[in-house]
Amino acid sequence: MGGRRSGIGESQIVETLRAHPLFRGVPLEDLMELIRAGTWRTWPAGHFLFLEGDSAEGLYVLLEGYVKVIQTDAAGQEAVVQMAGPGEPLGLIALFADQPYPASAQTMAPCRTLWIPGAVFREFLLQHPAVALRILHLLAERLHEAHRRLLEVSVLRVERRLARVLVRLAGRLGRRTAEGIELALPLSREELAELCGTRLHTVSRLLNRWQRAGWVRLGRRRIVLRQPHALVALAEELEGPRGLGS
Amino acid sequence: MGGRRSGIGESQIVETLRAHPLFRGVPLEDLMELIRAGTWRTWPAGHFLFLEGDSAEGLYVLLEGYVKVIQTDAAGQEAVVQMAGPGEPLGLIALFADQPYPASAQTMAPCRTLWIPGAVFREFLLQHPAVALRILHLLAERLHEAHRRLLEVSVLRVERRLARVLVRLAGRLGRRTAEGIELALPLSREELAELCGTRLHTVSRLLNRWQRAGWVRLGRRRIVLRQPHALVALAEELEGPRGLGS
DNA sequence: CGGCTCATTGACTCAGCTCAATATCGGTGG
DNA sequence: CCACCGATATTGAGCTGAGTCAATGAGCCG
Numbered sequence: 001m002g003g004r005r006s007g008i009g010e011s012q013i014v015e016t017l018r019a020h021p022l023f024r025g026v027p028l029e030d031l032m033e034l035i036r037a038g039t040w041r042t043w044p045a046g047h048f049l050f051l052e053g054d055s056a057e058g059l060y061v062l063l064e065g066y067v068k069v070i071q072t073d074a075a076g077q078e079a080v081v082q083m084a085g086p087g088e089p090l091g092l093i094a095l096f097a098d099q100p101y102p103a104s105a106q107t108m109a110p111c112r113t114l115w116i117p118g119a120v121f122r123e124f125l126l127q128h129p130a131v132a133l134r135i136l137h138l139l140a141e142r143l144h145e146a147h148r149r150l151l152e153v154s155v156l157r158v159e160r161r162l163a164r165v166l167v168r169l170a171g172r173l174g175r176r177t178a179e180g181i182e183l184a185l186p187l188s189r190e191e192l193a194e195l196c197g198t199r200l201h202t203v204s205r206l207l208n209r210w211q212r213a214g215w216v217r218l219g220r221r222r223i224v225l226r227q228p229h230a231l232v233a234l235a236e237e238l239e240g241p242r243g244l245g246s
Numbered sequence: 247m248g249g250r251r252s253g254i255g256e257s258q259i260v261e262t263l264r265a266h267p268l269f270r271g272v273p274l275e276d277l278m279e280l281i282r283a284g285t286w287r288t289w290p291a292g293h294f295l296f297l298e299g300d301s302a303e304g305l306y307v308l309l310e311g312y313v314k315v316i317q318t319d320a321a322g323q324e325a326v327v328q329m330a331g332p333g334e335p336l337g338l339i340a341l342f343a344d345q346p347y348p349a350s351a352q353t354m355a356p357c358r359t360l361w362i363p364g365a366v367f368r369e370f371l372l373q374h375p376a377v378a379l380r381i382l383h384l385l386a387e388r389l390h391e392a393h394r395r396l397l398e399v400s401v402l403r404v405e406r407r408l409a410r411v412l413v414r415l416a417g418r419l420g421r422r423t424a425e426g427i428e429l430a431l432p433l434s435r436e437e438l439a440e441l442c443g444t445r446l447h448t449v450s451r452l453l454n455r456w457q458r459a460g461w462v463r464l465g466r467r468r469i470v471l472r473q474p475h476a477l478v479a480l481a482e483e484l485e486g487p488r489g490l491g492s
Numbered sequence: 493c494g495g496c497t498c499a500t501t502g503a504c505t506c507a508g509c510t511c512a513a514t515a516t517c518g519g520t521g522g
Numbered sequence: 523c524c525a526c527c528g529a530t531a532t533t534g535a536g537c538t539g540a541g542t543c544a545a546t547g548a549g550c551c552g
Contacts, residue, residue, distance in 0.1 A: 434531090466531075
């Protein structure tokens, strides 16, 4: 799988890590130890940091770029379990649950990562319990998010789920343009489908319906929200069993 | 909400906690501090330890009994997010993400809990990073489980999801009887439905179909798996888009 | 230009939801 | 002990959201 050790000096990594909220307050020399034990890499878009089932020897910290984390079932059906952006650690589950990677991580854009051997990182956490608490914070939030999505997939219709996914993505990765909010990273219809637990056809149909209504503008791997409020309304609207009609 | 401070002596709690894998290796006197800062309670079945949205001042450790953790959406639809058994901590997300409880916890049977103030527990973790690592382990496993369920709900049919839920429950809470494996705690059809993201009607229909096939025997809040292998087969069987027929 | 990936759209099907009615269990009070 | 009640469960009928199958279209790269 792609990725080369890069020649760029350490100073840049050091600065990135020092600025990282996870490592706030950690003495510089302890950080240096982490960095020296680890490996810095760059990745082109579309490559896999790791595959579901790979044995996990360490942790990735995504310094730059975007990665999607995918879970696959026995028959090859996929669900996007997480969209990770700059600063996020990847491979936490494998590291702490002490098992092979439970999902695959694929770069969506050119990325830079720092890889840290698991044993080193665990030792580091024992020395820096405050950082452990921050990771607990992070995992707790991810768990919360997963529960929320579980509820949504169990209870909401696709239309509403898709609206929510778009609104959330726009919030996290939206770029303001003259026309509206444009999603900064290019997602295919299929990836969108995997994000909301449906099929690309259904996504395509819904998006085009919304385009006809003037709510969005579509392109190849490109979506602009022209009337975000409409989508928000759709996303939040109350819906008991048997909706209130649209 | 029910629950009274119980009069039973501390010695029993101490023993329970000392035997708890989470606290292995912790000096007795540190444990005592936790216990003294905390509160021991018993709960009848059907009561709520906490409700979604309540502000969270601490952590529950479930010493005995079973609790279901429920997430509710704006329209009142519910999903069971977790079934907790003896030994499991509850309220971790609220504690670490520093937010109100993101879900409600309802006792399914008479329960005993130890409640520990959040600040005390956080301080305790700073003193005992090894315990923090174990909690990381626990959260990592829960996250993994949540991701697995997310994939299942996104990709599998109800029939298969229900089969999986039953098989898993039987594994965790099954009691061997002459007739087969009986689920130890009484779940209504509706609760089962909330566990696999469907409606009670669908659960009822499927279960009765299986009963006719001799795979299960049903009662009011009671299920006996008479031919677990049949359910396992159904649960694991490959299923591409458009199944292979039953 | 040819070939690729990505996207759209139509036609058909059906799993599972909704709506509605009835049945059964278990407990409670007369 | 029986009558009654609420909670739980079963079952039917009908509808529809969304999946499947299939074909075509459109953008992009070598």
